[in-house]
Amino acid sequence: METFLTVVGSQTISQAAEKLSIAQPALSQQLRLLERRLGVELFERDARPYRLTEAGVLLKDEAEPLLTDFYGLVEKLQGIASGKRGRLRIGFTRSAMYGALPSAVRAFSEAHKEVELQLHEILTEDQPEALRTGVIDLGIGRDPSASPHISQEVLRRESxxxxxxxxxxxxxxxxxxxxxxxxxxxxxxxxxxxxxxxxxxxxxxxxxxxxxxxxxxxxxxxxxxxxxxxxxxxxxxxxxxxxxxxxxxxxxxxxGLPVGVTTDLVGLTIDRARQPLVEAMLTVLREEPIAPS
Missing domain, CATH: 3.40.190.10 (Periplasmic binding protein-like II)
Incomplete structure (x- = not known):
């Protein structure tokens, strides 16, 4: 479709071939293949310069916005893959709000303006199931127990x-x-x-x-x-x-507490490749100390 629109936007077939960096015979062959697939003729080839048929005009009018939408979709998909777009759902225990979580959320939102951020207050013990069922993408819990298929990362040790x-x-x-x-x-x-x-x-x-x-x-x-x-x-x-x-x-x-006794704020994730947005939020949280112990 992009090839067809390039031809339409050019004065001649040879000019279009130059824009597409392909030989003119190869371009003509691609156009004939497109016509065979669609079952219609798109060009009046006896006309000089070439003209579009009625079907060709309709395809041009319909294809241009479709191609624009497609490129927009590609950009969104690439944004999701790179962690610049999408949605991030965070489950947090209440004590996480007494520290760096608010500032981390603010910093993340400023750096990811195209990301929809959803926050859900969820008890630590309920976060693993929320992760497994896809209710949240990231949990922030207090002293969680080990849970099957859930990875844990200590974000802050507090006294x-x-x-x-x-x-x-x-x-x-x-x-x-x-x-x-x-x-x-x-x-x-x-x-x-x-x-x-x-x-x-x-x-x-x-x-x-x-x-x-x-x-x-x-x-x-x-x-x-x-x-x-x-x-x-x-x-x-x-x-x-x-x-x-x-x-x-x-x-x-x-x-007088035993040496090494702390209470840990922990990031919880499902045991699989982390989404880019999850990793991006964890990076912000690692850089934001919760509070001096």
């Missing part, structure tokens, strides 16, 4: 901190040990199946020699901190969240 009410006896300290919280009421997140974070908090308390007394459970981080601010208990969160803390709660680093 644990305890949030206490301003009126708490420990609030004046610069840091505390976990054992100092024995007897204090804890506000924890519900221990849903496969949820590692609350299970890790309980395990750390046991290692410190006590079983935490859970006085409230909160599904949301903001709710837990609100209960702390109201003087109803303490909770353990990440250093990234503490860096974006609130004035009615005191955040204290935890001393």
């Amino acid at each position: 644990f901190v305890v949030a206490v009410p301003l009126s708490h006896p420990l609030a004046a300290k610069k840091s505390v040990t976990l054992s100092a919280l024995e007897g204090t009421g804890f506000i924890l997140f519900p221990r849903l199946e496969n949820a590692n974070f609350p299970a890790r908090i309980t395990a750390l308390c046991r290692e410190a020699g006590f079983v935490p007394t859970v006085v409230y459970e909160a599904f949301e981080i903001d709710s837990a901190l609100g209960l702390v601010a109201a003087g109803l208990g303490t909770t353990i969160v990440t250093s990234a969240l503490a860096a974006h803390g609130r004035s009615d709660v005191r955040f204290l680093p935890l001393d």
